[in-house]
Amino acid sequence: MLLCPCFNQEKFTMMMMRAAVGLWVLSAVICVGRGHHHLGHDDDQTVQDTVGDGSANSVSLVNEANKEFSFRLYRQLAADADSQGKNIFFSPASVSAALAALSVGAQGETHRQLFSGLGFNSSLLTQTDVDQAFQTLLQRANNTSQMDASEGTAVFVDDDFKPKPEFLQTLKQSYFADGFNVDFNKSTESADTINKYVKEKTNGKIDKLVEGLDQSTVMYLISYIYYKGKWETPFDPKLTKEDDFNVDENTKVPAIMMNMDDVLQTHHDHKLNTTVLQLPFTSSYSMLLMLPDVMATLENAISPNHVTKWLKAMRFRTTDVYIPKFSIKTSYNLNDVLSEMGMTDMFGDRANLRGISEEQRLKVSDVVHKATLDVDEAGAEAAAATGIIINTSAFLGPVPVLKFNRPFMVIITEHNTEKILFLGKIINPTI
Ligand SMILES: *[C@@H]1O[C@H](CO)[C@@H](O)[C@H](O)[C@H]1NC(C)=O
Ligand SMILES: *[C@@H]1O[C@H](CO)[C@@H](O)[C@H](O)[C@H]1NC(C)=O
Ligand SMILES: *[C@@H]1O[C@H](CO)[C@@H](O)[C@H](O)[C@H]1NC(C)=O
Ligand SMILES: *[C@@H]1O[C@H](CO)[C@@H](O)[C@H](O)[C@H]1NC(C)=O
Ligand SMILES: *[C@@H]1O[C@H](CO)[C@@H](O)[C@H](O)[C@H]1NC(C)=O
Ligand SMILES: *[C@@H]1O[C@H](CO)[C@@H](O)[C@H](O)[C@H]1NC(C)=O
Numbered sequence: 001m002l003l004c005p006c007f008n009q010e011k012f013t014m015m016m017m018r019a020a021v022g023l024w025v026l027s028a029v030i031c032v033g034r035g036h037h038h039l040g041h042d043d044d045q046t047v048q049d050t051v052g053d054g055s056a057n058s059v060s061l062v063n064e065a066n067k068e069f070s071f072r073l074y075r076q077l078a079a080d081a082d083s084q085g086k087n088i089f090f091s092p093a094s095v096s097a098a099l100a101a102l103s104v105g106a107q108g109e110t111h112r113q114l115f116s117g118l119g120f121n122s123s124l125l126t127q128t129d130v131d132q133a134f135q136t137l138l139q140r141a142n143n144t145s146q147m148d149a150s151e152g153t154a155v156f157v158d159d160d161f162k163p164k165p166e167f168l169q170t171l172k173q174s175y176f177a178d179g180f181n182v183d184f185n186k187s188t189e190s191a192d193t194i195n196k197y198v199k200e201k202t203n204g205k206i207d208k209l210v211e212g213l214d215q216s217t218v219m220y221l222i223s224y225i226y227y228k229g230k231w232e233t234p235f236d237p238k239l240t241k242e243d244d245f246n247v248d249e250n251t252k253v254p255a256i257m258m259n260m261d262d263v264l265q266t267h268h269d270h271k272l273n274t275t276v277l278q279l280p281f282t283s284s285y286s287m288l289l290m291l292p293d294v295m296a297t298l299e300n301a302i303s304p305n306h307v308t309k310w311l312k313a314m315r316f317r318t319t320d321v322y323i324p325k326f327s328i329k330t331s332y333n334l335n336d337v338l339s340e341m342g343m344t345d346m347f348g349d350r351a352n353l354r355g356i357s358e359e360q361r362l363k364v365s366d367v368v369h370k371a372t373l374d375v376d377e378a379g380a381e382a383a384a385a386t387g388i389i390i391n392t393s394a395f396l397g398p399v400p401v402l403k404f405n406r407p408f409m410v411i412i413t414e415h416n417t418e419k420i421l422f423l424g425k426i427i428n429p430t431i
Helices: 056-079 092-103 108-118 127-145 165-175 187-201 295-301 304-313 335-340 379-386
Strands: 022-034 088-090 149-158 178-182 217-229 241-248 251-269 274-280 285-292 315-324 326-333 362-375 401-403 408-414 420-426
Touching (some): 056 088, 056 092, 056 295, 092 420, 127 165, 149 187, 217 362, 285 295, 285 304, 304 408, 326 335
Parallel strands (some): 315 401
Antiparallel strands (some): 251 315, 326 362
16 A cells, blocks of 8 residues: 555544443445546536635534534435335434535536535535534544544545645645555455555444445545444443334334433423433433434434434433343445435536546546444443442432333434434344
């Protein structure tokens, strides 16, 4: 593997915490291939790059747009025929970072579609504003998380392909991209190189992002995110027992259920008939678990405002909570989903990626995404660490029981920014 001359490989320190608790990982990829030559369209107006200042305003506009994008992408994925009867789990943060990095090299209608698909209002934000906002957000994620989270991007460039230096420079500076030269003619070797990189960045969780490569590939753009946290209050493994999980009215599957009877933060949203449980990690991150009466009611309505409202409305209550212990993997090709969200041109002959190269006609051949989610008690160590079994003697009457033994939704968020790192729906923890 050669280091691209215009890059320094940045080393993200990846902390391996001991076999702990919740473990999230994710990665998104955009595969850029040579597009077919095509009669010129009037889509080559250049991007207006006025100098942004990475102001608080741009950062908050981009952060808000990313949150809205999370749920629009979720709904599009959930509605997709391929998602029926399956768990959904992905990182909106990773998808938006990858698409924003791609938009650095997009122009004309392709750029307009990416901006609008990502929810960036082009009368308020330039590409430079977006780049600087991502720079701030990625730095902030790196700062606040320290040991348990890492996020980043990388670009793999074919030996024979020379992208514009400005494109690579922006990726390196604002998206902290690692850059590599590879020989895509040797498709197995280059796929291995990329897979090895992603595997390392995701602590072994995503080991085969690239399934196969076409010789027409000239560039591979990656964004990854990894999170690992210990519950502030771990589950006692002694209380973990097999129990039924109700996939639907007629289907039960045996699941391993963890249990905790403790003072926990919950909220019931009456409008959505949904009970929300907040399980904090020993950091500024939390998992939100949402158990609706009717999944469709929650899925169709959920928005960033709900998350903000829930986090404010959380109250400590003694609750007897049951959550499945599970490990899931998901894999998506996002081409159709993103096209349905209006980002169509980048996939076809109308693609305008002239910010990457003027000489070659480029297009996006695939956007793929894989994610894994493992939830467990924390093992012996975590169980010992907390010892929280706080027993509120003031409590009178029966302790409410909250059993996540039917389909629920899950979010991993950071408190200060309410950034949605991961989002999903667990309909069957055993598949
Ligand atoms: C973009 O921002 C302008 C100025 O605030 C506003 O008038 C317009 O409605 C916004 N467009 C969208 C799509 O939100
Ligand atoms: C993240 O932090 C590490 C260690 O402090 C540093 O080496 C790296 O450059 C940082 N990355 C970003 C994106 O800020
Ligand atoms: C990250 O931390 C460094 C050093 O602690 C600080 O100078 C910088 O402003 C922080 N960046 C963000 C975006 O919080
Ligand atoms: C890859 O293959 C093409 C055509 O088959 C050839 O022109 C090019 O030189 C090859 N690139 C490398 C780095 O071997
Ligand atoms: C919430 O639940 C109540 C009682 O189960 C039901 O009458 C009502 O229609 C539900 N509302 C929604 C929005 O699903
Ligand atoms: C308090 O702890 C005792 C012993 O573990 C248990 O029997 C009792 O049910 C607990 N009370 C409450 C209110 O949780």
